[in-house]
Amino acid sequence: QKEVEQDPGPLSVPEGAIVSLNCTYSNSAFQYFMWYRQYSRKGPELLMYTYSSGNKEDGRFTAQVDKSSKYISLFIRDSQPSDSATYLCAMKPAGNQFYFGTGTSLTVIP
Amino acid sequence: DTEVTQTPKHLVMGMTNKKSLKCEQHMGHRAMYWYKQKAKKPPELMFVYSYEKLSINESVPSRFSPECPNSSLLNLHLHALQPEDSALYLCASSPAGFTDTQYFGPGTRLTVL
DSSP, X not given: OOSEEEOOOOEEEETTOOEEEEEEEOOTTOOEEEEEEEOTTSOOXXXXXXXXXXXXXXXXXXXXXXXXXXXXXXXXXXXXXXXXXXXXXXXXXXXXXXXXXXXXXXXXXX | OOOEEEEOSEEEEOTTOEXXXXXXXXXXXXXXXXXXXXXXXXXXXXXXXXXXXXXXXXXXXXXXXXXXXXXXXXXXXXXXXXXXXXXEEEEEXXXXXXXXXXXXXXXXXXXXX
16 A cells, blocks of 8 residues: 555646545554646646644635545645646655655646 | 746666756745655655754655755665665755755666666
8 A cells, every 4th residue: 555645637627616626544543745736847846835724824825734544635726727736645644755746737727 | 936946857777877856946945845746655754854864764764865065955875776666756955944845856867677
């Protein structure tokens, strides 16, 4: 079993839709959770970084962590064509090693 | 400023060449990382330096040789690579505290002929 599971998609939505991206994990030592956005042939860009269970909001993005279910989500409101990218979840225990999901490819259709 | 820079942006090399990838950050971060990323795959960890010492080596072939000359710089020396080593090579840095996240550079697109 992989440490981090993420549905690779692809996911295609119309502009303005609410997008829900999800990851599950098996390692209860994971304490820190991140979402990265990666455009084609570019480096990953940090979108959200959370620690505790609950919600964290930043503009159109909301990150949700449920440690009891080992489940994290990223919601994108009012999706835009510029949101079309691959979204990677990542997580880590205390320490320097990060564990990535496989990424979900998102296309927002104008 | 959360910028990590990488040079070159693109590199084409033959299997007998020796080349180096460079990464730089001026955020005072004390952990630096090399990742390899193939198309449609997540980044795959290669090396981690913490306080300029190699702390993680994910069983990477010796044709890849990392170097951390100081706290701001990270190099990846390449020699006798294979075509399957063609990939996007990403550098990242982190403040190195146990609660810290990491920031990626734009990557070097490497093609081995």
